Amino acid sequence: MKIYDDKHIKNVVFVGAHNSGKTTLAETMLFEAGLINRRGTVESKNTVSDFHDIEHEKGNSVFATPLHTEWRNYKINIIDTPGLDDYIGEIISSIRVADTIVTVLNGQYGVEVGTEIIWNYIKEYHKPTVFVINQIDHPGLNFETGYNSIKNLVGNKAVKIQYPLIVDGAQCIIDVLKMKMYKFSPEGGKPEKLPIPKDQKDTTDALHNELVEKAAENDENLMELFFEKGTLNEEEMRKGIKAGMLNYDLFPVFCTSALNDMGSGRLMGFIDNVAPAAMDLKPEMSVEGKQIMPKPDASPVLFVFKTVHQPNLGQVTFFKVKRGEVRLNDKLVNSRNGETEVINQLFIMDGKERNPISKLVVGDIGATLKLKHTETNDTLAAPGEEISIQPIEYPQPRIRRAVSAVNTKDEEKLTEALKKIHSQDPTVEIFFSNESRQLILTCQGELHLATIDWLLKKIYGVEAKFENPKIAFRETVQRPSASNYRHKKQSGGSGQFAEVHLKIEPWDENMPEPEGFNIRGKEEVDLPWGGKLVFYNCIVGGVIDQRYLPSIMKGILEVMENGPLTGSYIRDVRAMIHDGKMHSVDSNDISFKIAGAHAFKKAFLNADPKLLEPALDLVVKVPEEMVGNVMTELQSRRSIIQGIESEDNYQVLKCIAPESELFGFSTELRSLTKGRATFSTKFNGYQAVPSNIQDNLTNKRELVQ
Known part of the structure; x- marks a missing residue:
């Protein structure tokens, strides 16, 4: 295969809502460039990118699939991503390594829910973005509505490069950068290039001037030229558009019919000539705080952004060359674990097809097989290099x-x-x-x-x-309680005898020491499940030998591992051992362990025991017009609203919610908001379970026992 230098490699990712036409557009680009002889379709289950059995069965993309095409001496690496946010991990990792984002919109609907969700991640990574309004030849097309929905998303930074037009029954695309009209036959393919129709001249002139102004705004030299000449030529405009994309101040809008091969060639030409490449982006900062300059003549640094396990191949590792170049048989070190990996094979992947190659240069995307110690988010670098690329941050599970x-x-x-x-x-x-x-x-x-x-x-x-997983309840007490227990067992020979008197109380960090006891010793036990047991030795007069106190505490801790209410862990209790009896012959460690356990359990059940449940910090981002329904749903799940903040056209609800009430919330929220709301959770702490729910849970345990 031809090896391209770093100046002729472009990396784009196709993102967009479900059924926007990303896979079809990728297929058409490969066909238009002559890399495939026949265009497959999603319906026929024969596209290059959707090649997995599950994708054929479900009729939509499930995995992000790297492909490549070649157009006018440029190599364009394309990653075709799923449109459903359940697969957001595939989308985020692809955005992370792309240099330009191509956001594809269904021409009938414009910006949809899926687009909005993905846009939040594009903003985080601050990547140059092109919008493509697809399906322009569909009877339900509403181009202006689609364009306005883009402006609602990005503001006045959106600018038309193209718009569709029907002329004498034929599908056409007006291009205001090149100031030409492309006329397509019903079969699509290579268009006829024609002058702008007279009745469109005023519209195109206005759009062209707007484009010139936006291009000039992003470069001081171009601004001077614009003031001097009153316009810019095409080459100058391309320079200004690229600068605007890099500044995140300009979002070009194109139109296509991917299904009927209309406009894909022009889009590829724009990606070649204008869309930023890896060399144009700001250098990344490593975890160690070093700049990773994309130099072709430096030592190699690879970033692993995707791992695939295929039954017939084993592990396939996808990476982007962030610096230098990688060749066959190179030995690289994984910065995470220090293991050396040998690059025995190098490929450019087109779906399931592997195209062997001898080397890959900075900015390129490729794959290798059977690395033993490398996973997604790892950095591979030359021996002796201490460099780790910032990892991809994935959203919290829902x-x-x-x-x-x-x-x-x-x-x-x-x-x-x-x-x-x-x-x-x-x-x-x-x-x-x-x-x-x-x-x-x-x-x-x-x-x-x-x-x-x-x-x-x-x-x-x-x-x-x-x-549904079992809820990790906790048990504790709400008031002081005293008890005692005598353990006596005689079965011939030495018997077992121990008597323990104790008092227990709720414990918190700032409470004073217990009153009315002669405290001889104190031990604080940080419990593995959270909270504490504070154990006091208040024995006077030697009624219990000091050597038996650890056994009493051990008996208490065993009860705390299996609380009397629901079998959950007990936390935040203090126990004062203040009296008891022992026998010179029959007392031993096991006797005091048993007596301590029974005394503690008896006191616990008389201390107004309370069940605690895990609570989560829940943040829900919901469109303004849907806040009421979502708040009603949250309150029905015993959530406590802590605050509401505005963010663009959304409201952000901050709540504390019981973990047990959030089963099924993801599905219900999607139903209530038509998929437009998102949420995240984080552990907050433990809170008291309402009495009626506690009674129900303890009754169930009694029935089981």
């Missing part, structure tokens, strides 16, 4: 499920499969909860979960079941 194998013999197989799914999609997280004894899976939504289930069944051969 749903949690306990997952287990239907056939218990498959548990190990399930764990291995889930590790590979996490490696491929870091927004899927897996951990084992020691408290609930469950394997917990977190992901982005119900559709995401269904995809994971499909992969487990069809790719890894594991039947899994998903359930």
